[in-house]
Amino acid sequence: MTMADGATPRVRDFYNTFPYPPDPLQDGPPPGYNWRWCYATAYSHCTGQAPDPRQPLHILDAGCGSGVSSDYLVHLNPEARVTALDISSEALAVARERLRRSGGEQRIRFHCVSLLEAPSLGRFQLINSVGVLHHMADPAAGLAALAMALADGGILHLFLYADGGRREIHGTQHALRLLGVQADGTGVQFARQLIAQLPEQNSIRQRHQQRLALDTVGDAAFADMYLHPQETSYNLARLFRLMEGCGLEFLGFSNPRIWQLDTLLQGEVLERAKALPDRQQWQLIEALNTDISHFEFFLGKPPLPAHDWNRDEDLWAATAQRNPCLWGWPGSRLLGPDLEPVDLDQEDLALLKAIDEAPSQPLRHLVRHLGVDADGGRGQMRMGQQVRALWQRRLALLRPTVH
Template identity: 55%
Template sequence: MDHPLEAPLDAATPVVSAFYDRFPYPGDPLQDGPPPGYNWRWCVDSVVAAVDGALPPEPRPWRILDAGCGTGVSTDYLCHLNPGAAVLAVDISAGALAVARERTARSGAAAQVAELRIEQRSLLDLAGEGPFDYINSVGVLHHLDQPEEGLRALVPLLRPGGLLHLFLYADGGRWEIHRTQRALALMGVGTGPAGLRLGRELFATLPESNRLRRHHEQRWALDTAADANFADMYLHPQETSYDLERLFRFVDQPGIHFAGFSNPEVWDPARLLQGELLERARALSPRQQWALVESLDPDISHFEFFLRRQDGGGAPETLSSTVPQAWSDEALLAAGGERNRCLWGWPSTALLGPDLRPLTITAEELALMEALEASPAGTPIGALPLAQGPAERAAAARRLREERVLLLLRA
């Protein structure tokens, strides 16, 4: 059931809603059957294991909110990657929601979950919903007139300990995009079909050596092949972006703490440095390392990260308290586990891992995982019917956990 948006709480809502009615986003094609592949950030089991190091032992069909679902790409994955969940997807654009409903109907998303609701509502007006275990709000808050109000609206919808996944634009990697946006605005091309036509014409007209044209053709041409995606990037009427310092000021709100980037490999100095320079970088605090990476890599175009709602009372948790701790052999052997659903090519020793990169496991590691899947849920790894000795299976379980093939269950 849709809710009328006659009195939007955010000043940008009518303009943004009309924009997405013209250009329903994202412009991914519709298809019959489940969505292709996976994105582990939309599989709540995989997220919780990544943030906490293990899954809770209690039963968990998750309660999930897709806050700003657009044309339903994220909603579709959230349903197929979280069987049995209860999913609420909301967006302010009727045009985008029409596509979302068709997408999820054609994919069979509703059959995968206990409940799927797709409603025309503002994320600022969801009082009475929840509490949710997981809120996905990717590429949404930065289109509000006051993004901090969006964050303040979402946090109370989380259960204590629940996780919020956000994606916000970064200044550095959008330098060329911002200049293109300003140029098109100065020429008054508008945010409709004329703006789309003239925006594409701009890149065809600029000299081949022009930095804006080169940047678009080399980095964004494929991503913006769909008209809706081009419009979202270059014609959007309301947008905010951040640097790292402003980002952490933005998330510094009562009741939540930063629980880590959802693309941590991007923020690892080893991606850019080696030798003594890397040693010096490793000696820095995590925040300093991230600031270093931000300085060294001007192509970072967005921040994607998790926030956790704190339990009531007590001092805010530090980042170090959210980093999964090492597991002893004894703890590994006493733990149960599950296979990560975000693997391509299972069962095999040659896989694509959760980040869609090639991953090779050994025959012994494959045997451990197959024994785990064939055993009753919660069976300790040390009790699996395998010829492997305790040290051998603990080593296999440790590597499988590090590669995120194995999701451990806390005892």
């Protein structure tokens, strides 16, 4: 029997009308990268270590829509077998064409099924489900299905709407429902006119013009924001209640800079805030930053390792690899995993090049190759500091000795 969520028929019809995301099709691999969709970098972010390369890698894109994320998952994980599902046949048609044109169609399988059927498709080391659970009538049931489909030691990346930064969007959605506006081309034009005719000082109009207009130029993007038939959003307290009982561990936010106190506070206030437990720190940031419009984070199914690389013995026995999500390599001026500017000095550049050329070499052998004293001298100590710094900056990934 085919499983379906209570909202499936209307959500399916909506995305058949407005396949999403509306990113244009192009020939060749997708541009750039998103490190959250690269298993090695995502796993390292969650655990501190790169994954075992000997393990077969199965990835699920749960709610792939028009295939933008699927395209990246295929090209950023060339060794993986990728499976993608969605309830919209029209969106899947776009996804298939996108992967055909990018050259990735041979390494992906598409299924037109509900997310609730994910466990029937296998067990996966990485599941990506961005912007899906909040469009279900029962998000908890959707999360439970994803937890069942996640392999032991696997990681799940989620993206869910947040209350705080969507206040004006929610107001617009409610107004359009009261006016009986339908999710079709005529409805989109009516909604655009409504926002444009509001007084200049109106917060809905201001928010749209200042922050949302560029993201909603196309009708599909506008409809997804303002005319979606099923949407739930969360605050942190409800988000963590959603996670309770699913058998997965919270591994951290995938946009961690947003959740650092020093982005908002300083001085005595910052010091007082640092004394709070983690969740209260996050709730403080949530209360003060009214622009947080979504939560993006990782969950994991135990057992999962946790490496900090403080022990020299572990470090020198490890292998290292360059983070594959660096733009501009092998230059000294790069864009890092979050597209932030990165400048490498000559020593760091030389070390990262040596790592890149010998990713299977234990670091103790790399030390000798670079002509550094391998007997615990000051040269080795300095190189250990360098390696740890590259790891902390997410420029290099470290992997324990594989036995």
